[in-house]
Amino acid sequence: MSVLETRIPVTVLTGFLGSGKTTLLNQLLAHEGAEGAAVIVNEFGEVGIDGQLIVGVDEDIIEINNGCICCTVRADLVTTIERLLARPQRVRRILVETTGLADPAPVIQSFILDERLRAETELDALVTVVDARHNPLWLAMGEAAEAAGGENVAREQIAFADLLLLNKIDLVDEERLAACETELRRLNPLARIRRVQDGRISAEEVLGLRAFDLKNALSIEPELLSDLEHEHDESIRSVAIRTDGDLDPTIFFRWMNRFVQDKGADIFRIKGIVPLQGEARRYVFHGVHMTLDGRPGRPWRPAEPRRGEIVFIGRRLDRAEIEAEIAACTPEQAAA
Ligand SMILES: Nc1nc2c(ncn2[C@@H]2O[C@H](COP(=O)(O)OP(=O)(O)OP(=O)(O)O)[C@@H](O)[C@H]2O)c(=O)[nH]1
Known part of the structure; x- marks a missing residue:
């Protein structure tokens, strides 16, 4: 087996607050294709609710709470994965659910800059769940944050995606769905877009894609390989x-x-x-x-x-x- 084949695939699930990441995760974990997966759930608040809402793999859910994986608890992500790698029984894949407020760039960066993670894991894909109803609002809010010197997190999550899952399609009509797709395409011309409801999609369409492309990520964030300065909207x-x-x-x-x-x-x-x-x-x-x-x-x-x-x-x-x-x-x- 080549070195590449022995690396553990990591799927990062992102998407703005409430877009349906945990719902998708539960769907995926019910599939055979997700067997042997370890799940890392990151929540913004000091109380973790998501960990309790994930069904099926109780023993392998690791929560990182009280901070966002893209900044305050970024080191925790690296140590958590290193601990997983040190386990005697090999983890088959790792799924990371970020908070809805996470900027994906620093998360991606951890997999590229950390020596052990780079050697032993392979960033398989960044999958972004998009809330068809609230996406225009989150993007508008992001624009306002950007105008005030902050970051447009919702847009970054879409731009870095290898796969965009347009979720909650039951909550909007065809016209708004089509407009949402056009906007996603504008922000990310390369990612595949799939319409889903309640995160229902087969594991094969989400896991093992080998879709992450560093060149692409660098074209979105040229500073990806240097230590990114990153700040959250402190008012949230x-x-x-x-x-x-x-x-x-x-x-x-x-x-x-x-x-x-x-x-x-x-x-x-x-x-x-x-x-x-x-x-x-x-x-x-x-x-x-x-x-x-x-x-x-x-x-x-x-x-x-x-x-x-x-x-x-x-x-x-x-x-x-x-x-x-x-x-x-x-x-x-x-x-x-
Ligand atoms: N109507 C509808 N509701 C959905 C759909 N997918 C998820 N939901 C609901 O949306 C709410 C948020 O879903 P979650 O999966 O918890 O969202 P999340 O992205 O994990 O949320 P955060 O971790 O807080 O960012 C829940 O009440 C879900 O049941 C969908 O396709 N349609």
């Missing part, structure tokens, strides 16, 4: 709230709906797992701007404390206010 932050005990479903849903209506423009992402009164299963919900979506997940385990975790990512988030409002959604508070 994450607030994680923990709750102890059940929430009253009626009051909680009413609050949540009002909250996204009032604050939607500043809220990019909500993810939560909460215990609801009278419900034996964990309630899992997601929000992207003003769109909310939730359903019961797996049952609470017998010894598992009925505690909730909710993560908000956005601007102008007032932790004390959110905490107080959620605390008022308990059955005791509701009865008072």
Whole structure:
């Protein structure tokens, strides 16, 4: 076997907040083609929700939280992969899900500049999931950030992609889909574009593509091989709230709906797992701007404390206010 064939393929899944990366990951992991994969999930907030939402390979999900893989926890990515490489049992492939706010360039750079990663892994493809409904908004927001001296992260994620998965096609009409595709093509003339719903695509179409091309990446970011200066939009932050005990479903849903209506423009992402009164299963919900979506997940385990975790990512988030409002959604508070 040649050296190249013994290198472990790495697929980096990226895409702006809430585009459907975890949904895609779950689809992929259900396929035989993903067998023996180790999964690295990076989340922006101090509480990791995604790791809990990935099904199937409990033992091989490694979370890197509390920072973005493209900057503050970049060294953690390298050490995590080095630890995987040192395992006695060989990992067949590595899937990395970045935060929705990650700039892909520094992530790619880690695989090129780190000696061990370069020798033992092969960046197979950068796969970007695009939210067909929110993409124009994320790009416009990126342009505004760029005008203010920051980075257009949504555009970078699209530009660096080897494969673009245009997801959530059920939420927009054909005209908007076609416009979205034209925009993707403009930003990235080389990547394959596939339309998908709920991340449904076969593993063969996403894994083992051998599509990453350094020359291409360098044409987008000529500084890729030097140490990239990189800054996040500091006004975007994450607030994680923990709750102890059940929430009253009626009051909680009413609050949540009002909250996204009032604050939607500043809220990019909500993810939560909460215990609801009278419900034996964990309630899992997601929000992207003003769109909310939730359903019961797996049952609470017998010894598992009925505690909730909710993560908000956005601007102008007032932790004390959110905490107080959620605390008022308990059955005791509701009865008072
Ligand atoms: N209608 C619709 N909803 C979808 C589709 N794909 C994913 N979703 C929903 O979109 C929400 C966000 O999906 P995730 O897979 O968690 O998105 P993500 O990119 O991992 O989110 P972050 O990690 O926070 O950036 C969830 O409620 C999904 O069920 C789709 O094709 N159509």
